[in-house]
Amino acid sequence: MGQIDEPNLMRPMISLPGLNHNSAQIDRMTPMTQKPRALSSNEFSNGTSADTPKLEIQNSGNVLTIHWNDGRNDGTHSRYHAIWLRDNGQDPDTRDPGNGQKLITLQNIPADTAIRSATLNPQSQIEFVFSPDNKHTHIDLNWLKANRYDDVGDPTLLSENIITWGRELAGDLPRTTFQQATEDPKCLIQWLEHIDRRGFAVMSGLPSQSHVNHYPILEAIKLLGYVRETNYGQVFEVRTETNPVNLAYTGQGLQVHTDNPYRDPVPTLQILGCLQNEADGGDSIVVDSFRAVEILRKESPDYFELLSTFHARFDYQQSNDIHLHTSKPMICTPQGQVTGIRFNNRSCHTLRDIPFAKMEDYYRAYRRFGQILEDPQLAVTFKLNPNELFVVDNTRVLHGRTAYSSTGTRWLHGAYADKDSLKSRLSVLRQQYSDSGITAHPNNA
Amino acid sequence: MGQIDEPNLMRPMISLPGLNHNSAQIDRMTPMTQKPRALSSNEFSNGTSADTPKLEIQNSGNVLTIHWNDGRNDGTHSRYHAIWLRDNGQDPDTRDPGNGQKLITLQNIPADTAIRSATLNPQSQIEFVFSPDNKHTHIDLNWLKANRYDDVGDPTLLSENIITWGRELAGDLPRTTFQQATEDPKCLIQWLEHIDRRGFAVMSGLPSQSHVNHYPILEAIKLLGYVRETNYGQVFEVRTETNPVNLAYTGQGLQVHTDNPYRDPVPTLQILGCLQNEADGGDSIVVDSFRAVEILRKESPDYFELLSTFHARFDYQQSNDIHLHTSKPMICTPQGQVTGIRFNNRSCHTLRDIPFAKMEDYYRAYRRFGQILEDPQLAVTFKLNPNELFVVDNTRVLHGRTAYSSTGTRWLHGAYADKDSLKSRLSVLRQQYSDSGITAHPNNA
Numbered sequence: 054m055g056q057i058d059e060p061n062l063m064r065p066m067i068s069l070p071g072l073n074h075n076s077a078q079i080d081r082m083t084p085m086t087q088k089p090r091a092l093s094s095n096e097f098s099n100g101t102s103a104d105t106p107k108l109e110i111q112n113s114g115n116v117l118t119i120h121w122n123d124g125r126n127d128g129t130h131s132r133y134h135a136i137w138l139r140d141n142g143q144d145p146d147t148r149d150p151g152n153g154q155k156l157i158t159l160q161n162i163p164a165d166t167a168i169r170s171a172t173l174n175p176q177s178q179i180e181f182v183f184s185p186d187n188k189h190t191h192i193d194l195n196w197l198k199a200n201r202y203d204d205v206g207d208p209t210l211l212s213e214n215i216i217t218w219g220r221e222l223a224g225d226l227p228r229t230t231f232q233q234a235t236e237d238p239k240c241l242i243q244w245l246e247h248i249d250r251r252g253f254a255v256m257s258g259l260p261s262q263s264h265v266n267h268y269p270i271l272e273a274i275k276l277l278g279y280v281r282e283t284n285y286g287q288v289f290e291v292r293t294e295t296n297p298v299n300l301a302y303t304g305q306g307l308q309v310h311t312d313n314p315y316r317d318p319v320p321t322l323q324i325l326g327c328l329q330n331e332a333d334g335g336d337s338i339v340v341d342s343f344r345a346v347e348i349l350r351k352e353s354p355d356y357f358e359l360l361s362t363f364h365a366r367f368d369y370q371q372s373n374d375i376h377l378h379t380s381k382p383m384i385c386t387p388q389g390q391v392t393g394i395r396f397n398n399r400s401c402h403t404l405r406d407i408p409f410a411k412m413e414d415y416y417r418a419y420r421r422f423g424q425i426l427e428d429p430q431l432a433v434t435f436k437l438n439p440n441e442l443f444v445v446d447n448t449r450v451l452h453g454r455t456a457y458s459s460t461g462t463r464w465l466h467g468a469y470a471d472k473d474s475l476k477s478r479l480s481v482l483r484q485q486y487s488d489s490g491i492t493a494h495p496n497n498a
Numbered sequence: 499m500g501q502i503d504e505p506n507l508m509r510p511m512i513s514l515p516g517l518n519h520n521s522a523q524i525d526r527m528t529p530m531t532q533k534p535r536a537l538s539s540n541e542f543s544n545g546t547s548a549d550t551p552k553l554e555i556q557n558s559g560n561v562l563t564i565h566w567n568d569g570r571n572d573g574t575h576s577r578y579h580a581i582w583l584r585d586n587g588q589d590p591d592t593r594d595p596g597n598g599q600k601l602i603t604l605q606n607i608p609a610d611t612a613i614r615s616a617t618l619n620p621q622s623q624i625e626f627v628f629s630p631d632n633k634h635t636h637i638d639l640n641w642l643k644a645n646r647y648d649d650v651g652d653p654t655l656l657s658e659n660i661i662t663w664g665r666e667l668a669g670d671l672p673r674t675t676f677q678q679a680t681e682d683p684k685c686l687i688q689w690l691e692h693i694d695r696r697g698f699a700v701m702s703g704l705p706s707q708s709h710v711n712h713y714p715i716l717e718a719i720k721l722l723g724y725v726r727e728t729n730y731g732q733v734f735e736v737r738t739e740t741n742p743v744n745l746a747y748t749g750q751g752l753q754v755h756t757d758n759p760y761r762d763p764v765p766t767l768q769i770l771g772c773l774q775n776e777a778d779g780g781d782s783i784v785v786d787s788f789r790a791v792e793i794l795r796k797e798s799p800d801y802f803e804l805l806s807t808f809h810a811r812f813d814y815q816q817s818n819d820i821h822l823h824t825s826k827p828m829i830c831t832p833q834g835q836v837t838g839i840r841f842n843n844r845s846c847h848t849l850r851d852i853p854f855a856k857m858e859d860y861y862r863a864y865r866r867f868g869q870i871l872e873d874p875q876l877a878v879t880f881k882l883n884p885n886e887l888f889v890v891d892n893t894r895v896l897h898g899r900t901a902y903s904s905t906g907t908r909w910l911h912g913a914y915a916d917k918d919s920l921k922s923r924l925s926v927l928r929q930q931y932s933d934s935g936i937t938a939h940p941n942n943a
Contacts, residue, residue, distance in 0.1 A: 115858075132854055136861045141848055152815055158753060158843040159865050160872075205853045279727040284919065308603060316918045318763035364833060370597055376925040377918055387832050388809060398603040403586055408650045409577055413560075416581045420604050427605075473761045473822055474729065480821040 114167030131201040142190030208390040217344040228255040252446035270326035278474025291465040309453035314395035315367035320469030326442035331461030356418035361386040368402035393448030559612030576646040587635030653835040662789040673700040697891035715771035723919025736910040754898035759840035760812035765914030771887035776906030801863035813847035838893030
């Protein structure tokens with residue numbers, strides 16, 4: 054049985070033509086054509102040429118060291134534990150040859166498993182025999198190199214996938230057209246990649262509402278995933294009109310913010326599409342909070358620490374039927390890496406989870422973070438035109454609106470979606486079109 | 499303007515009849531009927547009776563200390579910073595009298611704000627004047643007591659809202675009927691509370707599919723929120739049939755797991771409803787991972803630390819169009835408190851983010867956690883009958899299935915939803931029926 058998750062019991066098992074976790078991993082199970090010489094404990098494999106990797110079993114079979122011998126003179130090697138190797142075996146009893154899913158649980162592996170022998174075969178696989186149960190398996194050598202963990206360092210502030218930006222992005226907005234995205238996979242890949250790595254992208258040329266008989270932004274959302282329905286509906290309207298007889302009316306700007314910080318799980322994508330935008334001003338603003346976090350952390354590690362250590366509270370109440378509330382930090386740093394922020398000055402509720410001794414400094418940190426986020430150097434301002442939309446990663450990119458005056462209607466549609474499907478779509482498309490010259494990103498995590 | 503979030507610009511502003519963040523907060527703006535004597539810096543208010551709280555302004559107006567004088571002899575008092583008090587002012591320029599939302603940003607408060615005077619009025623509000631801008635506001639005394647932060651301690655392992663359980667729950671399954679939940683708000687509150695605090699509940703007496711003309715579980719989901727649509731659809735089928743001529747066929751059990759650990763954001767609720775369940779065996783199993791976490795942390799803090807510090811990886815691939823993947827810890831402990839777990843032995847992918855020095859111990863911790871989760875002392879086993887469903891908090895409660903044999907069809911429908919709406923629904927219902935003898939839970943976070 055391949056996939057244990059309940060929804061998958063009836064899914065057909067379809068062979069994957071080499072769809073891998075990343076481009077450097079190879080999961081093929083190729084048959085052996087030549088019987089190799091077995092390597093036993095504490096013996097090096099000498100291989101057939103000077104640059105063949107050498108294998109060394111150590112610690113009574115607890116560790117395998119691979120000396121890569123890749124032409125460098127620095128003795129590059131990687132170590133692997135027996136339990137990890139056993140857990141990642143690529144034989145058909147351990148891993149489904151069809152979909153690559155694991156077929157065993159950890160309880161199926163003896164706690165005292167050790168490497169009895171390790172041999173490099175001509176197909177560049179290492180063939181293992183494990184004690185105590187004489188388990189035979191193999192793992193591809195290139196896969197081992199790509200998945201080595203002997204050099205795992207401390208987490209970086211941001212994932213290596215992230216590209217931060219400031220106002221300079223206004224000169225080259227990440228954008229595509231609806232037609233390009235639906236007809237040219239390369240354009241779709243690039244657009245999805247902008248959202249994945251920069252957290253923001255624009256799309257123009259949406260079909261008209263009469264043409265698709267429903268909200269046009271839903272057509273775009275189909276390209277990246279599924280709508281997250283909430284109390285605001287599947288699609289919500291944002292429509293303001295100015296009174297044509299009140300020339301003194303000035304539409305207020307909206308401070309940049311993330312949406313729904315009072316909701317957990319927070320909607321991870323927001324889509325805003327324009328139907329009418331006749332008013333003067335009322336431009337859209339987006340800000341990369343990850344750029345702000347870089348600045349804050351460099352300027353004041355203490356402020357960064359406060360905003361990522363202690364919880365803020367967010368709260369939203371409407372009429373008698375909605376009361377959404379969360380207790381979350383403004384800067385989320387599980388395991389030391391920033392994964393998202395929540396910033397919304399007006400739904401930020403009473404701060405109750407910060408010790409007295411830290412409260413004043415917390416407010417200073419909060420104030421400073423807000424100032425950086427509102428710095429014009431970080432703001433990308435653009436006019437959203439009818440039949441255009443923009444997508445933001447709502448865990449990262451703040452959005453807002455400049456003030457506007459004069460008469461005219463400003464009419465937008467909005468919806469939420471999530472990044473899991475976008476990342477999935479991007480991974481699959483990259484793999485499908487990896488022969489088309491589009492480089493697959495090495496880090497799909 | 500009340501609510502800044504884009505979706506709310508067109509929401510009608512409806513007065514709330516005292517809907518509060520928790521039952522101890524009072525946000526009413528009652529007019530003063532008697533002019534109080536102003537208290538200036540470094541002066542105590544003596545009040546009108548021995549048990550009236552006394553106010554003390556300290557640190558040049560930076561701190562207000564309230565001596566509660568609540569009959570105890572231990573000098574109980576709470577301290578509040580000027581910036582915090584100013585930020586929580588209850589005047590109509592700071593907080594919307596209609597919906598209670600904040601109308602200012604932190605940038606509207608001078609960084610050097612200080613308390614010029616603080617006076618207790620006969621309505622049990624403290625009236626403040628702040629320098630440098632002579633800002634007048636007031637805050638309810640009971641509200642201040644309920645929201646004090648002078649005694650914030652270190653985070654506990656689990657939120658105080660959580661009630662953990664083991665196999666003893668089988669003797670008293672948290673359950674209701676569809677009719678009770680739809681017709682009696684008290685039953686609905688209790689059922690939602692089970693899910694919120696225990697992470698699990700059953701519902702029987704679902705309407706038949708022909709009766710509602712769609713999936714019956716969707717009727718139940720309407721009571722707690724919105725469906726989370728994924729690549730599995732809005733509703734997925736789980737259907738297995740045994741071959742009536744193959745008496746040797748044995749349906750395998752499913753190890754307890756959380757669903758979709760490879761998805762971020764993970765669906766926070768899972769609903770499984772039964773249409774047919776004729777096979778012998780095939781009972782449902784649920785396990786409270788938070789009980790397992792309590793055991794693990796007590797038995798081995800080091801193992802707990804490993805599983806909550808380092809990322810595991812989860813991965814799921816299907817055909818050529820799905821590749822979901824995450825990099826997340828098995829035990830999530832942002833800010834030191836457990837908020838969720840991910841456990842699914844078969845979609846747990848290659849562990850690449852754990853340093854070599856920690857890898858072996860990580861596997862030991864992983865193995866031990868799995869053993870605790872599979873301990874019969876934690877397993878609640880029950881038969882899910884036709885027209886019944888159960889809901890699990892998919893960030894906490896694992897589910898699985900016992901082995902089954904013999905012939906017969908087992909047919910379930912499944913769907914995902916999220917806890918934000920459930921918590922909102924529960925908060926609103928508690929408030930609406932707080933006069934009916936149902937105690938509102940003090941901690942709505």
